[in-house]
Amino acid sequence: MKKILLVDDDASIRRVLSHLLQANGYSVVTAATREDAVAILKAQQGFSLFILDFWVGDDTGLEVMADLQQVHPAVPVLFLSGGNEEVALETSTALAEMRGASEFLYKPVQAAYFLDVVKRYV
Amino acid sequence: MSESDRINLATALLIERLVRDAYADRAPGSVTPLQWAILRAILRAKADPCTQGWISRFVGVTAAPVNRAIKALERHGAVSLRRDENDGRQMIVELTPTGYELLKRDPILVISRRLDRLEPDKRVEFRRVLQQLFVGGITIE
Numbered sequence: 001m002k003k004i005l006l007v008d009d010d011a012s013i014r015r016v017l018s019h020l021l022q023a024n025g026y027s028v029v030t031a032a033t034r035e036d037a038v039a040i041l042k043a044q045q046g047f048s049l050f051i052l053d054f055w056v057g058d059d060t061g062l063e064v065m066a067d068l069q070q071v072h073p074a075v076p077v078l079f080l081s082g083g084n085e086e087v088a089l090e091t092s093t094a095l096a097e098m099r100g101a102s103e104f105l106y107k108p109v110q111a112a113y114f115l116d117v118v119k120r121y122v
Numbered sequence: 123m124s125e126s127d128r129i130n131l132a133t134a135l136l137i138e139r140l141v142r143d144a145y146a147d148r149a150p151g152s153v154t155p156l157q158w159a160i161l162r163a164i165l166r167a168k169a170d171p172c173t174q175g176w177i178s179r180f181v182g183v184t185a186a187p188v189n190r191a192i193k194a195l196e197r198h199g200a201v202s203l204r205r206d207e208n209d210g211r212q213m214i215v216e217l218t219p220t221g222y223e224l225l226k227r228d229p230i231l232v233i234s235r236r237l238d239r240l241e242p243d244k245r246v247e248f249r250r251v252l253q254q255l256f257v258g259g260i261t262i263e
Contacts, residue, residue: 062257088182090159093166095256098249106167106176113168 002122003027003046007037007064008053008080013107017051020111021118034059034067041071048122054081054092054104062099069100076121082107144232153198153224156183156191161200161225164217173212200224 004026008014011032018028029044031037034056041047050068052061065077079096081104083089093104103117123131145155153161163180164172178188192215195201200221206212217225237245 060257062253083179089180090163090166090182091256095253098253106180 001025001027002048003029003044004049004051004118004122005029005031005037005040005047005068006051007031007034007056007061008051009033009055009057010053013053013080017114020115024115024118026118026122033057034064037064038067041068047072047075049118050075050077051118052077052079054079054096055084060092062095065096065099065101076102078102078117078121079104080107080109081105140233140236144229153200154191154194155229156181156187157195157200158228158230159183160188160191160195160215161217161221162228162230164201164215164221165225171206171208171212172215173206174215175212177215195221198224 002025004021006014006017006021006028007030008017009032014030014032018030021028029040029047031040050065050072052064052068054061056064061079061081068075068077077096077100079092079101081089081092083106084092089106096104102121105114105117145158159181160177163177166180167176174185174189174192177192178185181188192201192203196203198220199218201215202218203213203215206214237248240248
């Protein structure tokens with residue numbers, strides 16, 4: 001079973017996306033913070049995909065991505081964001097792509113489309 | 123003004139000039155920078171319903187100027203509008219064939235091509251510095 005790490009500080013998003021992914025045959029590990037994500041990576045191996053919120057507490061997903069890629073540089077990263085009042089989605093998308101993110105999806109994302117994109121990388 | 127401030131201002135001016143020159147190469151008065159950003163946003167929307175509200179959020183500009191820009195693009199024939207079947211208050215904006223053609227002449231392609239002419243290591247360094255400027259702005263201010 002392919003294993004996905006999902007990092008999002010919103011508990012409802014973690015619950016909904018985990019349920020959706022698990023119902024479609026994926027194993028999902030979730031983290032609410034950058035620190036949790038790093039701790040999980042130290043304890044567990046074998047991730048096929050990282051799904052990151054662009055805003056994780058006081059951190060940006062870019063920082064989380066850098067942490068994760070230090071350990072697993074080849075694992076694709078898929079970003080999700082609903083935006084932020086101060087930073088346009090256009091800017092966060094470009095920054096993520098410059099760092100090598102595989103995809104940038106926008107909340108609320110349609111379930112079927114989200115799963116299609118996940119399948120592309122896992 | 124210190125020597126360092128003077129050099130920083132000159133650098134900032136060149137960054138601004140790089141972008142302004144790219145837009146100046148296009149037919150004046152036809153498509154504004156905000157309208158270009160909206161066309162790019164619609165192209166980005168993928169499976170998401172591309173409403174005026176979503177576009178506004180994507181480009182980071184309030185609703186009124188975005189709606190005016192969309193109306194102008196509709197007059198250019200670059201976008202079409204239809205009512206959202208799931209939410210009658212929302213209008214969905216779509217690219218027309220003219221819009222897709224127009225995007226082939228997007229001014230930022232000029233800058234992208236100039237970046238492509240940089241030596242690979244210079245390009246990587248430029249990207250690194252640019253990200254630092256933006257991420258610094260996001261996390262510090």
